[in-house]
Amino acid sequence: MCLRTVIITGTISFALLAVILVSGVVVEATPGFEYLEFGLALLTLLVILVGSYWFVVRGPGGRM
Numbered sequence: 001m002c003l004r005t006v007i008i009t010g011t012i013s014f015a016l017l018a019v020i021l022v023s024g025v026v027v028e029a030t031p032g033f034e035y036l037e038f039g040l041a042l043l044t045l046l047v048i049l050v051g052s053y054w055f056v057v058r059g060p061g062g063r064m
Contacts, residue, residue, distance in 0.1 A: 005058070009051025016044045 020040045027033060 005051060005055045009047055009054070012047050013044050013051075016040055016047065020044075 020037055023033075024037065
C-alpha cells in the first residue's frame with residue numbers, strides 16, 4: 001500500500017526547502033530576506049506537523 005500521506009507532505013516540504021535553498025544561494029542578502037527565510041522554515045515545520053497528525057488520525061492512505 002502506498003503511503004499517500006508521506007508522499008503528499010514530503011513533496012510539499014521538499015518544494016519549500018528547495019525554495020529556501022535556491023533563494024539563499026541566488027538572492028542577495030537584503031534586509032528582510034532572513035524574515036522570509038524564517039517564515040518559509042516555519043511553513044515547512046507546519047507542513048510536517050500537519051502531515052504527522054494526518055498520518056496518525058487518518059492512517060497511511062486509503063481514504064482522504
